[in-house]
Amino acid sequence: MKVEVDAIxxxxxxxxxxxxxxxxxxxxxICLLGPNGCGKTTLLRIVGGLEPPTAGEVRLDGRxxxxxxxxxxxxxxxxxxxxxxxxxxxxxxxxxxxxxxxGDARTRLATARRYLRFVGLQGFETYYPNRVSGGMRQRAAxxxxxxxxxxxxxxxxxxxxLDAQNRRIMQAEVRRxxxxxxxxxxxxxxxxxxxxxxxxxxxxxxxxxxxVRELIRNDGTRDPHALVDHLNQxxxxxxxxxxxxxxx
Amino acid sequence: MTARADGSGGWEAWxxxxxxxxxxxxxxxxxxWELASRRYGAYVLPSxxxxxxxxxxxxxxxxxxxxxxxxxxxxxIGFGGALGLAxxxxxxxxxxxxxxxxxxxxxxxxxxxxxxxWIVVSLIWFGLTDLAPMFTTFMITLPVVAANVVEGVExxxxxxxxxxxxxxxxxxEKFRAIVIPSTVPHLVAxxxxxxxxxxxxxxxxxxxxxTSGIGYIMNYSREILATQMVFVWATVMIGIMLLTDKLLFxxxxxxxxxxx
Numbered sequence: 001m002k003v004e005v006d007a008i009x010x011x012x013x014x015x016x017x018x019x020x021x022x023x024x025x026x027x028x029x030i031c032l033l034g035p036n037g038c039g040k041t042t043l044l045r046i047v048g049g050l051e052p053p054t055a056g057e058v059r060l061d062g063r064x065x066x067x068x069x070x071x072x073x074x075x076x077x078x079x080x081x082x083x084x085x086x087x088x089x090x091x092x093x094x095x096x097x098x099x100x101x102x103g104d105a106r107t108r109l110a111t112a113r114r115y116l117r118f119v120g121l122q123g124f125e126t127y128y129p130n131r132v133s134g135g136m137r138q139r140a141a142x143x144x145x146x147x148x149x150x151x152x153x154x155x156x157x158x159x160x161x162l163d164a165q166n167r168r169i170m171q172a173e174v175r176r177x178x179x180x181x182x183x184x185x186x187x188x189x190x191x192x193x194x195x196x197x198x199x200x201x202x203x204x205x206x207x208x209x210x211x212v213r214e215l216i217r218n219d220g221t222r223d224p225h226a227l228v229d230h231l232n233q234x235x236x237x238x239x240x241x242x243x244x245x246x247x248x
Numbered sequence: 249m250t251a252r253a254d255g256s257g258g259w260e261a262w263x264x265x266x267x268x269x270x271x272x273x274x275x276x277x278x279x280x281w282e283l284a285s286r287r288y289g290a291y292v293l294p295s296x297x298x299x300x301x302x303x304x305x306x307x308x309x310x311x312x313x314x315x316x317x318x319x320x321x322x323x324x325i326g327f328g329g330a331l332g333l334a335x336x337x338x339x340x341x342x343x344x345x346x347x348x349x350x351x352x353x354x355x356x357x358x359x360x361x362x363x364x365x366w367i368v369v370s371l372i373w374f375g376l377t378d379l380a381p382m383f384t385t386f387m388i389t390l391p392v393v394a395a396n397v398v399e400g401v402e403x404x405x406x407x408x409x410x411x412x413x414x415x416x417x418x419x420x421e422k423f424r425a426i427v428i429p430s431t432v433p434h435l436v437a438x439x440x441x442x443x444x445x446x447x448x449x450x451x452x453x454x455x456x457x458x459t460s461g462i463g464y465i466m467n468y469s470r471e472i473l474a475t476q477m478v479f480v481w482a483t484v485m486i487g488i489m490l491l492t493d494k495l496l497f498x499x500x501x502x503x504x505x506x507x508x
Contacts, residue, residue: 050414075414083411087429087507096425097415128507148415 001060001074001151001184002026008046008056016042018209019056024186024201029178031199032188033231035238039210040188041080041156047186048077048154060152076145078155082137084129090116090140091125094147101148115143118180120173135166139173146181155187159194171198192231196224204234207242294476302480311465316484318460319450322378326385327446330393331439338397338435342404342427351398358391367453376457384453389442396438400431433504440497447489 003024010017016039024030032040045051047058052067059065060075084093094112095105103111116125119139129137138158145153155174159167175198178185189195195202199218206213214234218227263269278296285295294302306312341348366387370380404427412422454463462481469477 048414050410077411077414079407079411081407083407085408085425085429088425096421097417099421100416100418130508144415 002062003028003030003047003152003184003186004059004062005043005047006057006059008043008053008058010039010042010046010051011054015209017046017053018211020205020210020212022203022212022215024184026184027182028184029175029198029200030184030186031195031202032186032205033190033192033195033202033235034205034210034213035207035235035242036190038205038208038238038242040190040205043205043210044154044156044186044188047152048075050077074148074151076148076150076153078138078141078145078153078158080157080160082129082134082141084137084140084144086129089126089128090121090132090143093129093140094144097144097148111147112143115147116140118146119143119177133166135162135170138162138170142174142177146177150183152184152186155185157188157190167194174198192228192235196228196231202231204231207238213238291473291475294479298476299479299483302476303483306477306480306484312484315460315462315465315481316488318458318464319447319454319462320488322381322454322461323385323443323446323450326382326450327389327443329382330386330390330442330446333390334393334397334438335435337394338401338431341398342401348398348402351394355391355395355398358387359395361387363388363449363452367456370453371456378458380457381450381453381461381463385446385450388449389446392445393435393438393442396434396441397431400434401427403434404430433501436497436500436504440493443492443497444489447485451485 005020005022008017008020009015020043032043034040042051046053047065049065049067057064084090085096088096091109091112094115095108098108098111113125116122119142121136121139121143124132124136129140132140138161141158142155158174159170162170171194174185174187178198187195187199196218202214202216202218203212204214204216205211216222216227216231281293281296285293285298290298303312337347337351337354341351363384366384367380370383374380374383408426408430409422412426417425451461451463451466454461455467458464462485466478466481469475469481
């Protein structure tokens with residue numbers, strides 16, 4: 001799914017986003033980077049249709065995103081928290097979101113199991129979320145997002161709650177899933193190393209009110225260490241610019 | 249050293265399992281009861297044996313079932329009605345924000361109303377009929393259950409509802425998969441408290457006007473100076489309470505919490 005973010009502005013009591021514009025092609029892995037509190041999550045929610053922008057437009061495959069009520073987007077979202085229903089088994093959690101797409105119960109369950117297997121949760125289909133680790137819950141949340149076969153997968157710091165080891169494993173896992181599915185991913189992270197390791201398009205936002213400070217094609221032609229150093233320097237500049245201002 | 253530690257550990261485990269401290273207090277009370285009974289006479293305080301004998305009599309005569317059945321019937325109707333209305337109130341406050349405020353205020357007012365008010369009012373309205381204790385039970389348990397249901401509805405995780413929105417679940421599907429499971433534990437907690445209250449309240453209401461039920465027979469026993477029967481029926485009430493708690497609510501709670 002092609003993503004066009006066109007002059008998105010969002011203000012609450014204070015301006016958060018001030019004309020964010022970028023485009024990404026079908027099959028891109030976009031990482032949204034920026035200093036803490038600069039509006040990365042807000043931007044992701046606007047792209048996903050969860051919150052309307054104050055001004056500007058997001059187009060997915062040329063069609064503007066609609067806000068409020070039913071929309072015709074095909075977008076999967078993985079939140080910071082897994083947001084699984086604790087009273088449902090992993091397979092029921094995944095099968096639940098297939099209901100609006102139709103199909104009988106058996107087909108839905110089969111699809112749910114297929115995607116759980118795809119994210120490496122074979123054997124845990126009938127477990128309740130509280131019985132598995134945080135990393136596994138986040139895998140199940142990814143399986144749920146993939147099961148609806150979205151054109152676009154949005155992820156909001158999905159590994160923020162994981163320990164370093166699980167985080168690295170999940171990064172590799174997401175990269176594999178992205179390569180296997182060929183879908184467009186938008187991934188919010190505050191970790192530059194993570195973004196450089198998994199993203200193909202890095203969108204660095206400025207301090208609030210955010211604009212796109214830099215858009216980098218991370219296609220392997222640039223030395224990752226140099227890129228990390230460069231981005232770290234950019235983020236420090238932005239943080240210094242923001243200093244003294246309260247964080248959101 | 250180890251052996252002694254093990255021994256005392258086993259001793260402690262057994263003490264816990266048999267609730268030995270409770271048993272000790274219990275036996276002490278029984279002994280005190282027996283002594284007091286001898287000192288003051290059976291009219292003031294019947295002996296424990298008299299109570300056990302009385303219990304045997306009502307089991308054999310079948311009185312146990314008639315009066316318990318009559319009381320439970322009134323409780324089930326009164327409390328069941330309260331439960332139904334409380335669920336409707338919870339639904340309303342979920343679907344419509346202003347209803348939440350109204351329900352809260354109604355609950356506050358009802359909660360500050362005395363049992364006696366409802367007993368007197370129900371006697372005026374319904375006279376000496378079954379409806380009087382039913383209505384009293386209904387009015388007293390309604391705020392307790394409603395408060396719990398509304399609390400349950402408010403405890404629904406907004407983030408889960410947002411997830412439902414992202415995946416375009418229908419309103420009914422969100423309600424069934426997210427709202428009901430979040431609310432039911434609160435409902436069961438409310439039912440547990442409400443049922444206990446229903447039993448206590450309906451028995452008081454039965455003192456007036458009706459000719460069956462535990463409250464009626466206790467008051468009647470007092471009038472014919474059969475004090476031991478007052479104690480027998482009190483024991484029956486305690487028994488009902490413990491049984492419903494163990495059999496109904498504990499298993500219900502366990503079933504609800506299997507995913508925890």
